[in-house]
Amino acid sequence: GAGVSQSPRYKVTKRGQDVALRCDPISGHVSLYWYRQALGQGPEFLTYFNYEAQQDKSGLPNDRFSAERPEGSISTLTIQRTEQRDSAMYRCASSLEDRVLSNQPQHFGDGTRLSIL
Amino acid sequence: AQTVTQSQPEMSVQEAETVTLSCTYDTSESDYYLFWYKQPPSRQMILVIRQEAYKQQNATENRFSVNFQKAAKSFSLKISDSQLGDAAMYFCAYVPYNFNKFYFGSGTKLNVKP
Numbered sequence: 699g700a701g702v703s704q705s706p707r708y709k710v711t712k713r714g715q716d717v718a719l720r721c722d723p724i725s726g727h728v729s730l731y732w733y734r735q736a737l738g739q740g741p742e743f744l745t746y747f748n749y750e751a752q753q754d755k756s757g758l759p760n761d762r763f764s765a766e767r768p769e770g771s772i773s774t775l776t777i778q779r780t781e782q783r784d785s786a787m788y789r790c791a792s793s794l795e796d797r798v799l800s801n802q803p804q805h806f807g808d809g810t811r812l813s814i815l
Numbered sequence: 816a817q818t819v820t821q822s823q824p825e826m827s828v829q830e831a832e833t834v835t836l837s838c839t840y841d842t843s844e845s846d847y848y849l850f851w852y853k854q855p856p857s858r859q860m861i862l863v864i865r866q867e868a869y870k871q872q873n874a875t876e877n878r879f880s881v882n883f884q885k886a887a888k889s890f891s892l893k894i895s896d897s898q899l900g901d902a903a904m905y906f907c908a909y910v911p912y913n914f915n916k917f918y919f920g921s922g923t924k925l926n927v928k929p
Contacts, residue, residue: 729915740906740919754916791860796915806860
């Protein structure tokens with residue numbers, strides 16, 4: 699499809715395991731964002747990329763969280779040594795241009811529901 | 816730190832009526848952007864409307880309009896002629912100028928009654 703694709707849709711894993719969440723943005727989109735969304739809450743900014751460069755990672759909760767976008771397209775959010783508090787919906791969004799000033803909105807994916815047992 | 820507050824967790828409106836969703840934000844900046852996003856049960860986030868802080872004129876998109884009060888740091892969304900398809904979670908978002916970091920409020924769930 700033409701939208702932002704995230705995989706897996708659901709991930710259930712035991713505490714202490716590492717997980718990798720994938721985001722495939724809309725083709726040609728420059729900016730890519732990662733958010734975490736708790737149930738009944740708004741998205742919480744984690745990090746974003748322009749092309750392959752990570753511009754801001756101030757929202758990553760701690761050093762167990764990392765993200766990469768090595769070729770400026772697909773991105774992976776990795777959580778090491780998962781904890782129960784990491785359970786949430788993780789959303790990816792992409793935007794055609796790298797500036798909020800542009801008229802290009804963020805397009806969100808359906809998210810990955812992560813559950814840590 | 817920038818914070819966005821949506822004080823109405825849930826609201827209801829009769830079909831064809833008008834409803835206003837409130838949003839306030841806290842910032843010391845003079846230039847920034849404000850957005851309203853809609854998240855229907857499908858969970859996809861959809862941009863509804865945006866406002867640049869340097870523009871005094873309130874943004875309008877068809878049945879959606881905003882009341883931007885910069886001094887009061889208020890950014891409410893008015894939905895006219897409400898339709899059943901408007902039922903969703905609505906999120907207000909603040910973005911600092913020249914930074915692509917979005918701060919979202921906690922959302923308002925809008926119910927539309929037939």
